[in-house]
Amino acid sequence: MATAGRAQVEKALRWIEENWVGQKECAICGNSGWFMGEVVGEMRQMSSRPKWLPNTGQSYPMIVLSCENCGYTLLFNAIVLGVMEG
Ligand SMILES: [Zn+2]
Numbered sequence: 001m002a003t004a005g006r007a008q009v010e011k012a013l014r015w016i017e018e019n020w021v022g023q024k025e026c027a028i029c030g031n032s033g034w035f036m037g038e039v040v041g042e043m044r045q046m047s048s049r050p051k052w053l054p055n056t057g058q059s060y061p062m063i064v065l066s067c068e069n070c071g072y073t074l075l076f077n078a079i080v081l082g083v084m085e086g
Contacts (some may be wrong), residue, residue, distance in 0.1 A: 005038060009036060012078070015082065028072040036063065040083065041064050042060065060077060
């Protein structure tokens with residue numbers, strides 16, 4: 001995992017605030033409070049050979065936004081949000 005840094009986190013939060021036009025309540029518990037850490041996560045490709053093992057190649061950098069109450073998590077592509085370069 002990489003650290004985005006405070007400025008990048010704020011950039012991502014601004015992007016989400018500007019682009020999130022739907023319901024902001026959590027789909028699981030109905031809470032409307034969310035938090036985001038300074039860590040950029042990753043989503044890896046799967047390899048079908050042998051047997052669905054994690055691929056060690058390229059991955060998608062992800063901004064992780066979680067419900068403050070139940071932990072339900074939304075993932076945003078960090079490149080689209082402008083936090084990382086593709
Ligand atoms: Zn929730």
